[in-house]
Amino acid sequence: MARTESTMLALGTTVPDFTLPDVVNGKTVALSALKSSKALLIFFICPHCPFVVHVEKELSALGNEYTAQGVAVVAICSNDVVQFPQDGPEGMREQATRLGFRFPYLHDDSQAVAHAFKAACTPDIFLFDGTQKLVYRGQLDGSRPGNDVPVTGTDLRTALDAVLAGKPVAEDQRASLGCNIKWK
Numbered sequence: 001m002a003r004t005e006s007t008m009l010a011l012g013t014t015v016p017d018f019t020l021p022d023v024v025n026g027k028t029v030a031l032s033a034l035k036s037s038k039a040l041l042i043f044f045i046c047p048h049c050p051f052v053v054h055v056e057k058e059l060s061a062l063g064n065e066y067t068a069q070g071v072a073v074v075a076i077c078s079n080d081v082v083q084f085p086q087d088g089p090e091g092m093r094e095q096a097t098r099l100g101f102r103f104p105y106l107h108d109d110s111q112a113v114a115h116a117f118k119a120a121c122t123p124d125i126f127l128f129d130g131t132q133k134l135v136y137r138g139q140l141d142g143s144r145p146g147n148d149v150p151v152t153g154t155d156l157r158t159a160l161d162a163v164l165a166g167k168p169v170a171e172d173q174r175a176s177l178g179c180n181i182k183w184k
Helices: 050-067 089-099 112-117 154-164
Strands: 019-021 028-030 039-044 072-077 105-107 124-129 134-138 177-180
Touching (some): 019 105, 039 050, 050 072, 050 089, 050 154, 050 177, 089 105, 134 154
Antiparallel strands (some): 019 028
16 A cells, blocks of 8 residues: 655645535535634545545544534545545445544545645644644554554644643644545
C-alpha cells in the first residue's frame, strides 16, 4: 500500500469555505452551518483505504464524542469515484451507517474542497479553533496498519481537549500518513 503524508497546511490558516452534499441524508451542508464557537474538526477519509479502515472505529467514536461536547465535526470523501467506485456516495453511506456517524459525511465530487485544504491523504485531519483558525493538522495517533501500536486517537484528543479548555495546541505535530487522495 502506498504511503502518503499530509501536507501539514500552515497553522493559523482560516478554514476554507465549502458547500457539499451529505451522502447520508441528502441535504447540502455549508461551512456556515458547521461553525461552532468551540471548534471545527474535519476528516478527509474514504471507505476503501486500509489506513482509514484501520482507524475508522476510533474516528467515529471520537467524532461522535466531541460532537456531543459542542465541536462541529464533518467527514469528507474526495476520491475519484471512476477509479474507486466504492468511494462514491453508496459506499460512503454504508460506511457512515455501519460506524454510526452522528456527523455529516460529505461527498467532494469536484475535489475542489480537498484542493482548498491541500489535503493529500486519507485520513487527513484538520482542527480549527473557535475563530476558524487551523490549530492542528496531523495524525490521529501513532497507529498504522501492521505496526502493533494501539489505536487510541491520543494526538487528536490532546489537541481537541486543549481547544475545549481554551489552551494553546502544541505546535509540534506529526503528519498523518495514509493512502493518497485519488485525484481525477
